[in-house]
Amino acid sequence: MSTTAINAFLRELKHLGWRCPILIKGDQPFRFQVAQDIIAQQAWSNGITPDTFSNTNKHIQAYLGQEVDYVWFDNQQFLDIDVMCALVGSIKHGGALILTLADDFIEQDTTSVNSLPHPYNQQKNFYSVYFARLWQLTSKTAGCIIQNQQMLQINPVPQLPQTAFVQPSGLTQDQLALVEKLKKPKTNGHYFIKADRGRGKSTVLAAIVAEYVKTNTQVVITAPAKRCLTTFYYWLKQWQVDLAKVCFVAPDQLTQLLDKASLINQVLIVDEAAALPSQLLKSICHQFKSVIYATTEQGYEGSGKGLSQHFIKQLAQSKQLQQIHQLTLPIRWALNDPLETWLNRVCLPNEATNANAIQSEQITFAIVKPCEQQHDVWADIFALLSQAHYRTTPSDLKHMLDSPALKTCIGQNNRGQIVAAMLLSTEGALEHDLITQVVFGKRRPNGHLIPQIIAAQSGITEFAQLKGLRVVRIAVVESLRRQNIATKMLKWLESNSPDTDYIASSFAANAEVSNFWIKNKFTLARVSTTAEHHSGLFSSVYIKLLNQHNQAILDQVAQQGLRQLNFYLASHYQNVDSALIWLWLGQFEHNNISYNFDLVAGFAHHSTNLYAALPDLNAYCRATARLIRQQLDQRQQHILAEVVLKQRGLNQVAVQNQLTGQKQLVKYLRALIKQLLQQMESV
Template sequence: MSQRSGYRKLELLHDASLWQQHCQARPSLSIYLSDKDKHADAALSRYRDYLGHEFEQVFIDCSDGLHADAIAALCGTVTASGLLSILLPVEDNPMSQRMTRCAAKFYRDNANNSSATMLIETAASARTRYLTDDQQTILQILDETAQDTTTEPTTHIITAERGRGKSTLLGRALAKAKEQRSIIVTAPRKANAKVLLQQAPQARFVAWDKLLEQPDNPDTQLIIDEAAGLPLWATEKLCQKFTPWLLATTVAGYEGCGRGFAVHFTDWARSTLPEVHIHQLTQPLRWPVNDPLEQWLAKTFLLDERAVTVSSNCVTGTFIQHASELEESLLQQCFQLLLNAHYQSSPNDLNLLLTEPAHKLAYRCERGKVIAVAWLMSEGPVNSPLKQEIKLGRRRPKGNLLPQAIGYFLQQDWAMDLCWLRVARIAVSTDKRRRGTGSQLLTDILQWAKNHHYQMLGTSFAWSPQLDQFWQKNSYFPWRFSSRIDSVSARSAAIYVCSCIPSTNSRYQQFNAWGELQLQWLSKGKEALNLTEELADIRADIIKAYCAKIVPFDAAHFALAQWFYWQHNDHPLTAILCRPDIKLKQLGQYWGGLSKQQANENLCKEVDSLR
């Protein structure tokens, strides 16, 4: 572990040849990530493998496109006096401009080379090998609660920005524990717990997905490092299976926003667990206080949680703009709302908002303060040559989520001819919730969409009764439910649609009815199969695609259940298919233990013979 002191340096390069010179001269304790250089240590997508490591120099090749999550994550692996070097995209864009502009605030140029922004190193306090005051205070609290056997078990949640010594603290606490054998450590990846395990070499590490398979054991205490890197549902389930003792996470997100985790998990923990204590580490351990690289990162990617000055130029009302057009105060307020409200938010979201022309922010202001924000995406029409390929399941180009999903899963190619506006995310400030603020924002978005000639609005989200009530109240109605479970929320994904054209449109009304029937079927099963014949065309399109091996069983299950219920009610398969929870594995048992693939083949043949 490096014991050097001093501020960390930043290098932003546009010159590929200069970049190569620097990479070739890099020290042994360094890492180089690139998607196109075969001499790199790893691809950019593998950045998570290096969390928990420490490097004197980190080189990130972003010449093909900025990877904000990798930059935010690997910035925390750079030790004191170290260097973060980034090769910027060839074509300038608002995000790379922001990176350079923010660097100028925290660094002075040490050369006449305009292609690089670097720090002239200044004196700083030496990095300590000892525990910080924050760490010592929390360790003392842990000792006191551990010795108090008269109270319920206490869960300690520790949050901090990068480099504050969370893992070191967990390791020290574990090393001091009297019954280490009854304590299990887990993390998103074992590499995330590297520092913890160095502090407590006798610790028992078990992968989190393996822990979920183990039987409940309240006698086992649990430590989770980098908890925000786990799906929220998995963290909650682990805390119910075992006795959670220590959970630590980074609040400046790079893999799902730790701040969102802190908000959502803390609320759940306080309402579910017997005793919860929240702790925060503020003093940096890996680099000096006021480190310019840390300040640059927080400013560039809007990760600073401190209160934002309200905008004096913003009057009360709703506004829809591209993020690159917003003044800094408004942009930071909007992004903070999104970070705090959505568990999966990350620095790369800001990159998308600033660089993608099809993305906009709708925000509602009240006396200069942003009280609600929605992330909007323009989708469709889809290029004609692609439409048939998408409908047949042969192509799934990036983007255009709503028209592609409806065109493929519901086999409605007309949806790919329309102009859609998708509400990707919506967030309301805590003090304005349940006051109609979100609904007012959606009303204003609908009017703006009509004025700008959009034909449909829609949204896709992890379904819950509360969200269903909110969206339907605002005239967004269900069209499709996926049987696949969202990895973060453990809930089914749903698509809800709102029409910009007159509500008397018969096709729109049919799909509203179709989605509502599926919603009822998912909750009530067979008794909810109350088909009206005017929906038979939708059903027939999906079943035809299923028999042609275009859509999978999961996508056709509801249509098949309807068809068997109404057309072949006495068929032995009807009772099975009418169950929403049935899978191909159970169908295989119906045919005497066939594989899922064979069961699918048999069902296709059976449907073909009955059509």
Template sequence: MDRAELVDALVAEAERANERRLLVLAGDRDSGFDAARDALAALDDPDATTVSTREDADYHPEHVAELLGTTRDAVVLDCHEDFSANRLGRVVGAVDGGGLLILLTPTLDDWPDCPGDERLAVPPFTVDEVTGHFRRRLVETLRTHPGVAVVDVDTGAVERDGLTDPIPPQTCAVARTPPDGAAFPDAAYAACRTGDQVDAVGALERLGEAGNAVVVEADRGRGKSAAAGLAAGSLAADGKDILVTAPTYRNAAEVFDRAAALLSTLDALDARDDHTLTATGGGRVRYLDPAAAIDLPDDPDAVVVDEAAALPVRRLTSFLDAPAVAFVTTVHGYEGTGRGFDVRFRERLAEHGHDVTEVLLDEPIRYAGGDPVEVWAFRALLLDARPAVDQLVADATPDDATYRVLDAADLTADEHLLREAFGLLVLAHYRTEPDDLHRLLDAPNLDCRALSVDGHVVSVALLAREGGLSPSLRESMYEGQRVRGNMLPDVLTSQLRDLHAGAPVGYRVLRIATHHAVRSSGFGSRLLANCHKEFASEVDWFGVGFGATPQLVRFWERNDYHTVHCSTTRNATSGEYSAVMLRPTSPDGQSLHDRHARRFCARMRDGLSDALDDLVPDVARAVLRATAHEPIPDLTAHEWRVVAAAAYGPGLYDAAPGAFRELALASLVDPLDAHSPDEARLLVAKALQAHDWETVADDLDYVSTRQCMRAFGEASKPAIERYGSGAAEEERRRYD
């Protein structure tokens, strides 16, 4: 069989089975493009797209995300330049049933040893130190997986024909009629393409009544966003106000397109303007990004959260305050992972008291079930990686665990080990991409360590080596240049103006995750302790940066990490302020830590009444308690008399607000601080964030401002007695 005959056979088989086929054209780049043009010519007037850095390409690789939500008969992906795992995942989803995905690659024997991806060459590492484990594993899947044809374009030899002789899919009529008693119009159900979609739209009818939550889960290509759009359009046609949110509007575009189409069918679309659909009866469908949507502006009747797994739990939880809410999410995907959504958010959903309805869409819309290209992509990119099943680790204790190195060669050689480890790393973050797998296997600055029990991974940590930068690179960073893969030195240098912060070498803990069946039982701390022991002599510090919550800050503090920074802007996706914590391991690391801990306390004294005046008081207290610097209040004798008089007598806070701020800061940082949570919130909100008495009293549930002021005086007394001068003591005795 020659190349032309192969293409004809692949296309014929793909069309007959309503599946896709993958054609690898390996060898010289120009010859590969010539072969791709010949292959496309064999298709009948195809809607085809080429992704390449070449000028004649339809899309540059940097813009390939624009293909999401679109379909093509064929997509050609040039893997010779600017290849990434993310881009591969995105183009796979754009190929329709009966179509071809064509990869142009170097000779498969040579591809793993080609120069590595420069994006993985984190300074001070060079591109020569980037390995080829990811591509070696990818090549193995191309050579062994059904539905993948390989042609050597240099010799013309067909190395694999990729033919599977599939059984044609059984076609059956989809029940497009509304279920009995349906509230949505018939047109919504007529627009469904599968029985699963009909079920999903039926479940989403519950958004018409308050107190309901609907969870819609599916892999890509199952029509979950379309179902959400049909539901949103139906509700808007009934006069309801539907707020739609997603990580970006692009993620929610299908919701709006389907809602608009349905409203047009119903002759109910009044206007479509800038992310808003207005229905003739006054209902509407409107998009807001997550940061704006969490406040539920204009009191929507229902909220639809698309790509919900790509948002953090804290942000998802805020949408439970809506009268009704739908969480629409991808089970396996690079925008976010449904497994993380299941484990991390389900508990919050169950606790909130909503009547929860769940629906799973399994039947593909654009190609037949069991499509070999989808199965190949899941394996090659580990989109369905998951930890060991609960029963295998549920009874494990930290004493049972073995500390082990998970280097890239071991992970590549052991698919079971790789899937369990990567599956846990997926759970450690609300957004995990195929590029994360690429970095895990090839980036020279990363180290992976784990605890295993009976051969199963129960806890895993991913560490990134940072710092050790040359003087010239540190100068560039200080002057504003971004340096890849050096997050903590970058923050300390460019934002906090420390020219020498990039000199010491450290390990940043990128992710740490423990199997949910044994969470909160000490595995995470045991794993960190082993990492510290292994690497302490090699580096100056360990560090971490994360969206700050009291629980997370306490976890890191218990493991001897201390706060040196709190960001002054919220993360656009998580909505949280980030904390940076360090654990010094050498004199240079200690010096770095000490100067930034000292500056952190000084910044927080005034920053909490400025950029951080909306920081949750419990978070503020947590990051302050976790610093290792202890500021001593420096008050004049007059200021000591004022604060003592306000606490013990008729004095006024407004006579010396700065003195109270100094006192509150010292008190909350003090490792001996014994304030109750309510007292600490009061000190943060009034003394440090400088909110007015009425706001503080209302936010903290005091019955009156007078009661709030008295409580503030009581909360100030321990610090006055601990730090106060003779003037404070004299004033206190006056009222005793």
């Protein structure tokens, strides 16, 4: 089939500085021949072909930050939505994203079978609502090319620029102005650079760092992974910057360096900040006099807007936020690029239409079933979840639409606006033989996170036989938060899940989120013994029974979790926020904890020294965690946890809390214990 019309259209797009998606559907010989003809006639020499990837995206970092003429995926060889979204940013103007698709790519999708939950991953293929939606939206989006064995469709672009596109050869005026502002900030504090893909963010970061290095300023840079900094390091090498003065530290390792006083005089740069949890950013940012955050809020590292919704607002409220800068003009292609428009509409719907939703008298909840016709509904749901969660990725939309184990619950007001959303995963009800294999480490069935954790890490196999729902994501539009809508949605779910034994959630723990689940009467079942690599935070599992006949099983799970928590307080959990530690301990009844009351009282009244009383003080504090949370302020709780629970050195605790030394610290602790004992007597 002739590709003359396609090539003419592509030449016009190149003149205008644009790119486009090309979808070719048919049997393999046909679709490959059409793709190869287009590549040859366009004289594209630098591209990514279906042979580049096998079944994984492990080589993706080799292409990030590079410029290519085209990226070509075939659905029967390798097509990963996250990888596709990542590599689209590498396509330069005049290039294209080529998707070659089998005739039955919608009806017999195989691209996500391996990631489906057990037992659905034993199927060979399944119907894809996501791909049906993709095909329909592509047919209606300007600048897209669709070719099959019967017809060719080229969607015209309604408004064409009047002048040809010229790609900048150096830093643009906007970039230079931003470098000038940030190379030597007038005020120490927090600065943000926001930009979509292809806006030159990495180049600006490199230019800023180059200026700092000239003044012998030590720079610490962190990112979710070092591969995110490919373009950044490319420009540093081009400009011959002394890399010895630029130190990369992984996020989880950075939290371990916070006690080093030398960090105070260094500049911290956080790239891809939106892909990191706000709690982690809080813990690291205040240790540096200047912090520059750079981020996109959509793309391969995460589509979440939690950074804007939470962390930036908190900095502004505390008067620590200095400036937010935006890079809006693309560098690699012209404005209004058809490929970028298509990508944002089909794969990354990120703008919620109901951001300013007004509270209605009644919000109704329902489980919504995937449907390729409901474009706006699913765009709103995905956008809402993206804005509330930092780790939402493009492929999450495909899982939401295609996975038979996922359910989506929405809350709508009287005007039909989606004001809340909750993504649920059906888990558990595992066969006895499979559970045994999980316990012995022989199997890790997809899609059963909570049963697998409990069976393998707690040794309680009965729990994996129960049928549960895991809350994967839950979000409410910003204007309606703190009105108990999320709580009402959970209660609705409890009332409308007759065949479910429990509801659970697993997340990177911080005090605010943990408190939400505790207030909704969820029980802490387990805290991980290893911090998450990307965040430095520990995962926690919370469970609420819907079938009270299983209370004995949950009690057993919770007690095992408490034993592990108590055992690791002074080792694994030394860097956990003290407020979170007390929150964890305060959830449990500690009637079975024994301690020598005379030693505790003796310490409070100066007759017993700290180290003689410390084992019993530890037991006493764990047994009275709820009282401690009620009676002591944040600083008092922190100091008590540091010495008694985490068993840190006295000199270290004294210095960190502005006390003169061990003597004053011990005196302070005696007063706290005395206060608690007096409160117990008055109850």
